[in-house]
Amino acid sequence: AEAGDAAALTALMEPLHPADIADVLEQMDREPRDRLIALYGHEFDGDILSELEESVREEVIATLAPDVLTDAVRELESDDVVDLIEDLDEAQRSEILDALGAADRLAVEQALSFPEYSAGRLMQREVVTAPAHWTVGDAIDFMRAKEDLPDQFYHIVLVDPRHQPVAYVTLGKVMSSRRDIALMDLAEPSFRTIPVTQDEEDVAYAFNQYHLISAPVVDEDGRLVGVITIDDAMAVLSEENEEDLLRLAGVGDESLSDRTLQIARQRFPWLFVNLLTAILASIVIAQFEDVLAAIVALAVLMPIVASMGGNAGTQSLTVAVRSLATRDLTGANALRVIRREITAGLINGCIFAVIMGVVGVVWFGTPMLGIVLGAAMIINMVVAGLAGILVPLTLEKVGVDPALASGAFVTTVTDIVGFFAFLGLAALLLL
Amino acid sequence: AEAGDAAALTALMEPLHPADIADVLEQMDREPRDRLIALYGHEFDGDILSELEESVREEVIATLAPDVLTDAVRELESDDVVDLIEDLDEAQRSEILDALGAADRLAVEQALSFPEYSAGRLMQREVVTAPAHWTVGDAIDFMRAKEDLPDQFYHIVLVDPRHQPVAYVTLGKVMSSRRDIALMDLAEPSFRTIPVTQDEEDVAYAFNQYHLISAPVVDEDGRLVGVITIDDAMAVLSEENEEDLLRLAGVGDESLSDRTLQIARQRFPWLFVNLLTAILASIVIAQFEDVLAAIVALAVLMPIVASMGGNAGTQSLTVAVRSLATRDLTGANALRVIRREITAGLINGCIFAVIMGVVGVVWFGTPMLGIVLGAAMIINMVVAGLAGILVPLTLEKVGVDPALASGAFVTTVTDIVGFFAFLGLAALLLL
Numbered sequence: 001a002e003a004g005d006a007a008a009l010t011a012l013m014e015p016l017h018p019a020d021i022a023d024v025l026e027q028m029d030r031e032p033r034d035r036l037i038a039l040y041g042h043e044f045d046g047d048i049l050s051e052l053e054e055s056v057r058e059e060v061i062a063t064l065a066p067d068v069l070t071d072a073v074r075e076l077e078s079d080d081v082v083d084l085i086e087d088l089d090e091a092q093r094s095e096i097l098d099a100l101g102a103a104d105r106l107a108v109e110q111a112l113s114f115p116e117y118s119a120g121r122l123m124q125r126e127v128v129t130a131p132a133h134w135t136v137g138d139a140i141d142f143m144r145a146k147e148d149l150p151d152q153f154y155h156i157v158l159v160d161p162r163h164q165p166v167a168y169v170t171l172g173k174v175m176s177s178r179r180d181i182a183l184m185d186l187a188e189p190s191f192r193t194i195p196v197t198q199d200e201e202d203v204a205y206a207f208n209q210y211h212l213i214s215a216p217v218v219d220e221d222g223r224l225v226g227v228i229t230i231d232d233a234m235a236v237l238s239e240e241n242e243e244d245l246l247r248l249a250g251v252g253d254e255s256l257s258d259r260t261l262q263i264a265r266q267r268f269p270w271l272f273v274n275l276l277t278a279i280l281a282s283i284v285i286a287q288f289e290d291v292l293a294a295i296v297a298l299a300v301l302m303p304i305v306a307s308m309g310g311n312a313g314t315q316s317l318t319v320a321v322r323s324l325a326t327r328d329l330t331g332a333n334a335l336r337v338i339r340r341e342i343t344a345g346l347i348n349g350c351i352f353a354v355i356m357g358v359v360g361v362v363w364f365g366t367p368m369l370g371i372v373l374g375a376a377m378i379i380n381m382v383v384a385g386l387a388g389i390l391v392p393l394t395l396e397k398v399g400v401d402p403a404l405a406s407g408a409f410v411t412t413v414t415d416i417v418g419f420f421a422f423l424g425l426a427a428l429l430l431l
Numbered sequence: 432a433e434a435g436d437a438a439a440l441t442a443l444m445e446p447l448h449p450a451d452i453a454d455v456l457e458q459m460d461r462e463p464r465d466r467l468i469a470l471y472g473h474e475f476d477g478d479i480l481s482e483l484e485e486s487v488r489e490e491v492i493a494t495l496a497p498d499v500l501t502d503a504v505r506e507l508e509s510d511d512v513v514d515l516i517e518d519l520d521e522a523q524r525s526e527i528l529d530a531l532g533a534a535d536r537l538a539v540e541q542a543l544s545f546p547e548y549s550a551g552r553l554m555q556r557e558v559v560t561a562p563a564h565w566t567v568g569d570a571i572d573f574m575r576a577k578e579d580l581p582d583q584f585y586h587i588v589l590v591d592p593r594h595q596p597v598a599y600v601t602l603g604k605v606m607s608s609r610r611d612i613a614l615m616d617l618a619e620p621s622f623r624t625i626p627v628t629q630d631e632e633d634v635a636y637a638f639n640q641y642h643l644i645s646a647p648v649v650d651e652d653g654r655l656v657g658v659i660t661i662d663d664a665m666a667v668l669s670e671e672n673e674e675d676l677l678r679l680a681g682v683g684d685e686s687l688s689d690r691t692l693q694i695a696r697q698r699f700p701w702l703f704v705n706l707l708t709a710i711l712a713s714i715v716i717a718q719f720e721d722v723l724a725a726i727v728a729l730a731v732l733m734p735i736v737a738s739m740g741g742n743a744g745t746q747s748l749t750v751a752v753r754s755l756a757t758r759d760l761t762g763a764n765a766l767r768v769i770r771r772e773i774t775a776g777l778i779n780g781c782i783f784a785v786i787m788g789v790v791g792v793v794w795f796g797t798p799m800l801g802i803v804l805g806a807a808m809i810i811n812m813v814v815a816g817l818a819g820i821l822v823p824l825t826l827e828k829v830g831v832d833p834a835l836a837s838g839a840f841v842t843t844v845t846d847i848v849g850f851f852a853f854l855g856l857a858a859l860l861l862l
Contacts, residue, residue: 017640017641019640019641019642020640023758023759026759027759027761027763027764029767128603140606143606143607144606144607144609146607149603149606149607150603151603152601152603152644153603154585154602154603154644170583171585171602171603171606172559172580172581172582172583172584172585172602174606175571175574175575175580175602175605175606176574176575176577176580178575207665208665208666208669209448209450209451210448210450211450211662213583213585213661213662230644230661230662230665231642231644231661233665234638234639234661234664234665234668235639237665237668237669238639238668238672241669241672241673241676242672242753242757244676245672245675245676245679245749245753246749246750246753248676248679248680248749249679249745249746249748249749249750250742250745250746251746251749251750254750255759256750256754256759256760256764256768257759259771260771260774260775260778261778263771263772263775264774264775264778264779267743267746267775267779268779268782270742270746271739271742271743271746271779271783274738274739274742275735275739275783275786275787278734278735278738278739279735279790281734281735281738282731282732282734282735285730285731285734286731289727289731292723292727292730292731293724293727296720296723296724298730299716299723299729299730299733300713300716300717300720300723301713302730302734303709303712303713303716303733303734303737303846303850304706304709304710304712304713306734307705307709307712307842307846308702308705308706308709311681311701311702311705312698312702314680314681315680315681315682315698315701315702317680318676318677318679318680318682319677319680319682319685319687322673322676322677323687326673327454328454328457328458328686328687328688329687330458332458333458333687336460337687340690340691340694341694343691343695344691344694344695344698347691347692347695348695348698348699348702351699352702352706355706356706359710411738415734415738419734
């Protein structure tokens, strides 16, 4: 029966893309997943491993029989192996490295010698090159004769005698040109090289900004060491965007397949920081116990001031963090953007001051309470605009990811300023 | 002198990529920008227009002399023209359409007949095709003979006699194979077609999920109408991610080059929604005026409960919105994720209940206050986990972008539940 089940399973999985199989595995609980993998057995495709997200991948690798794992990994390109093992622990890592042939192992180990998140980790080492003095005919003859061209390539990189890339040509141009044309005459204007130590975030930015399809990677002497293609850059871009989104919400590298305890632990630090800042705000409120005891309406209305400031601050902050990531916010226009945020805060602050002032008067029948509420609103929304832009700019300047820490700072500022302005003005004008 | 300035400017701009020139223009104030463009004059490159963001682009197009605009647009590929004019007003749109040759105009008008944000708008119409029965030699001879191959192409699409795509081959494979090999034998396993009406978000997802480089686009009869390449999909992915990030923070399609008044107006609606929900929370607080008047400590501590719930809710919400966007959260695992969020909320709720309980006792010396604070914390964090996942799931189900509206709902729930639980328990146990 088990053999029959295995055959049925294989037939069911056959038409699925490895990425879809990986998604199915990620959505399953561990125990049925392990049984499914055991049943699937020797058919296990290396590409499925590449597609799995980190936390599930570790568990699956631990489950696979050594020979199945070996077969799965041997099928992969060297850059996929690098991607696969850089997150694994030492034991799993050497298990996989041992499974590779000597040449592949060397390639993977060299890639791992580059810093994490660098172009060196991202690139593939197989590049199709041609001397810069060749003609179309030379290139075609060379390619027809060559046994082991990479699976996917889009450009031929032209190199000088020192193996420094000087240009590239697209296969389409080569194909449609006469044999006697010099390759250099077909060079693409989009050509640019990427330093092997460049951060992968900058690599993704360059691909998106300059519409690159592939780009040669060079070492510090300008010599060609590999090539990065747009699909790898697209994956990085997607990850970086996800990271910013999650970090802004105070969530770490969390994925949907993480276990409950992991989730709770990952979210705890940000919640704890938030607790400290909330206590700070409470200490501010505590300074005004006399006013609060005298006028209970203040306790009813004060969360509105803080909440509006927090929201306005988050708006400014998010635009700033995104603009820093896309390099739209720079030293050149920072002052202009700061001025704009303050003015926008002032405009909306004034409008909401009027609305809130009216609400305060109508609700509690005290005109002065309306004035206090409106004034506090204006102050807090201007401060929100200012904090929303200055905090991420400052963090970026000192080398901290602004997406990571800005939120806590900004809402702390708007909470404290909001409560202080509202209760302080109330103490001055209402007591 | 002006002629000298113009020459100097051109020399300065020459080495810059159009995308970088566009960035410079976006960072300038309108008046100096207009003067720079006037000076730059006839050299104005159509690609710069493509790279500009919408708000600046409209202003620049309004500035350009008609003949400069005409020249700039004529250089562009038809899909870039579509991208350029779909956001313009009617007058600017027809000005550009009139500048095009008859064939280009037809192509652009056909593209515009597809729904906005559909594959039809994204695709380019120029595709290199070959009959499915051809050999490598046939394809090479055909390409050498063809005059007007697209600038960039990576695949040859194989079509049946009814012009329905059945496979594709990479240029690299064609180049490195013998002339007598059938093209079908070189077909790539990654082949998949895209319906012309498919939403561009789904197109980007398919490219990212299946590592596509290009994909043929088909009409409802399965006939080839165009091709989408990965660079276009990458741009869409980047925009979609940006949209989710900004919408979660209550910011619309805002860009850094928008004017102050625009900014203030775009942010107003979300702030107004937030005001309404904050007033709702205040109404809840108002129900407990007696308790607040009796125990001022409650007013000092109540923002902590609301703030912690809001943060925990935002964490769950952000993970849920992202997982919906990446198709990781589906009907199949929704129940499991809901259970997980509730449990994680319970775990962290209990930990913070202990911390906060101690804080409450130490600060105000009332053990029962600590118990009230802790219990309210547990209730609110469980509710936060539940709301953070249920709200986006429900919105997605009824067809509203969960990134757009979830934040307001979730923080409303956590504010109201937080204040009600804390003050309600206090009324029961402390009065």
